[in-house]
Amino acid sequence: MQTVIPNWLIQRAFLTPQRPAVDDGWQKKTFGELHESVVKRARQLAGIGVRQGDIIAVLMRNSIAMVETIHALHYIGAIALLQNIRLTSHELVWQLNDSGAVCVIADEKLADLVKSDIRVVTINELAALPETDVEFQSHYHFDDVATIMYTSGTTGKPKGVLQTYGNHWWSAIGSALNLGLHENDCWLAAVPLFHISGLSIMMRSVIYGMGMYVMPSFDAQKANDLIMDGKVTIMSVVTAMLQKMLADLGERRYPETFRCMLLGGGPAPKPLLEACKEKGIPVYQTYGMTETASQIVTLAPEYSLTKLGSAGKPLFPAQLRIEKDGQPARPYEAGEIVVKGPNVTKGYLHREEATKEAIRDGWFYTGDIGYVDEDGFLYVLDRRSDLIISGGENVYPAEVEAVLLSHEAVEEAGVTGIDDETWGQVPCAFVKQKSGYSVTAEQLKQFCQERLAKYKVPKQIYFVDQLPRNASQKLLRRQLKSLIPNDDNGA
Ligand code: ATP
Ligand code: MG
Structure with a gap:
């Protein structure tokens, strides 16, 4: 039987309504206030005809309004298709057609990018609409699809990855079991919410009851200020972001309040890791992908120095193995990275063949090559196709x-x-x-x-x-x- 638990934000607003939920530098909302705004937005979405099971595209830059829109779609039981705002019009329309999305909710400045017959409602238009009564999803079913994200298409044509409520839940739990949860944690979302690295911060925020700081677009100086002022305790970055932050930081050192710089998305150059080590920056290398609803392997803090360069061990609910010519590889022998866990996607939208090829016997074949050392630490080498x-x-x-x-x-x-x-x-x-x-x-x-x-x-x-x-x-x-x-x- 599938797991069914209460609607996350409704439950959070009931349990700890006063706790800080979101902050974007201009505006702050508690979970109670966030819930109220989401109720309004959900009723407005119902007013434009959004129904349970609909796929609704979201074309937005990081903002509190974007957080509210995604939650509001989930209140109605609609599926959010999160689109990368840097895509060309052609790529956006291709995704809309491929997914069968019925409507796009877009930022004012981005709405013109959608050159198609599909209905586009801007966020300001939506905010001015009357509210229509609608029944909210009081419970989330773990097998239901919550979000769809197309892979970046680094190795081929993008595929729509189905991310269920269960995937997001287990991803958040796996992360907390590794990084722990501190009372005053606040996670800086400077990575886009339309990527799993950003969206997973939003999911953790509501599941943990933890604040998140939403940055519209990455700004190294501003990110450093937030850390120096003790406003954020954890941040997710990719290599290029961390490099810029280090350059801006100069001789300064982060305060003790900053406890985790989660670095993923691609290979981490050793000189960068060494520079961070010298500056006492708590870098946690991580490996994950759209299909694993963010991290699946992360280097626990106590190994950050002794296993420099490793992406770590699987998160508590997950498993990992290396396969070479269909056989388990020996330590240090390179092969395909194969993973399993409740955070792993159930497949690609409308891609039965690709799904069958990627998921075999419940194991997901990542297409990445790596090896594990004698202690089980993963080292990612590269993509198989490269x-x-x-x-x-x-x-x-x-x-x-x-x-x-x-x-x-x-x-x-x-x-x-x-x-x-x-x-x-x-x-x-x-x-x-x-x-x-x-x-x-x-x-x-x-x-x-x-x-x-x-x-x-x-x-x-x-x-x-x-x-x-x-x-x-x-x-x-x-x-x-x-x-x-x-x-x-x-x-
Ligand atoms: P596509 O699947 O369409 O080619 P993509 O794989 O680039 O796109 P994402 O899901 O955003 O799309 O990226 C995940 C990939 O990023 C991983 O499969 C891996 O190749 C790479 N990656 C992630 N973390 C690491 C890491 N720590 N070290 C090396 N590579 C990483
Ligand atoms: Mg991929």
Whole structure:
């Protein structure tokens, strides 16, 4: 029998109505106040015809209004399709058609992006509408879909990931069992709520009764101020955000009140982890994806130094194994990362084949390659589809990129395989230089030779102004080759 528990925000507003729920720097609301606003919004949504089971797209920048809209959709029993606001009109419409969404709720400034017949209601229009009586979902059923998020499409066409109430619940519980819960915790959401990294903060906030600070878009200086002033105790970041915050921080050190910098979303360069270690920043590396409703593997604090570079061990409710040629891999042997747990998706929307391929015997095949050490700590190497095989040896682009990034003149680096008569494939690098620095391809190759086995050293290095990235700012390695100039002046 599936688990059914009371509606999260209604229950939270009943249990601890006075506790701070959301703060965006202009406005603050307690859980009691948040519930009242959500009731109003839900009635207005009912007024435009939103019904239980409908898929409603949300195209919004982080704000209290966005938090309220998602909760309001859940009060009615509708499914929120969270869309990345950096997508092109074409990509947005593709997702709307693919999902069968009936309507879009959009920020004023974003509404024009939707070039389709689908109904678009702006958040201001919604706020001015009359309220219609509607029956609220008094209970959440764990097998019901709460949200849909398309994967970033880093490796192929995006797929709509079904995230159930149970997935979000177990993700929040797994995180608390690892990071603990402190009385005055407040989690800074500077990552977008349309990504699972951001949405999971909103879910934890209501489930734990913990405050969240909503930042409309990431601002390193502002984030540092919030931490220095003791206003937030935990923050979720990706590498690029942490790098900017470190640069802004200078000689300052964070106060004791700041207890967790949760770093995920992609590989973490060792020099960055070491710089944080030196500054006493409590970085928790984590590994997860849209399909696991955020973290599934996180490095517990007591191992942050001894297992530097590891993404950690599975969260309490989850399991992990490495599979090579259909067999469990030995410690240190690289293979596909396979995971299981109640936070893992039940599949992709309208993609039976892709679902069957990804979920086998209850285990989710992540498409990422990694290994575990003798103590069971996970090290993520790279995505299976980006692997370069050179003369029979595996080259992980992320490892080569990390070395390039540790050079003082390198701002960004991307590595991919190019065809080679002798070796089948060889690594080729694309580098964006830091302004004010100058380095030659020969010097970079020399730098790599001192740090990498010969077959991993890029045979060609191209200097570029910009690397191809998707709407989530993730590197699109499959597009790197198109940067090779026709007259090929690579060195
Ligand atoms: P698509 O599935 O469409 O290609 P995507 O995988 O980039 O898109 P997300 O779910 O946002 O979409 O990202 C999850 C992926 O990010 C993981 O599968 C993994 O490749 C990468 N990742 C996450 N955490 C880490 C980490 N700690 N180290 C290395 N890679 C990570
Ligand atoms: Mg993926």
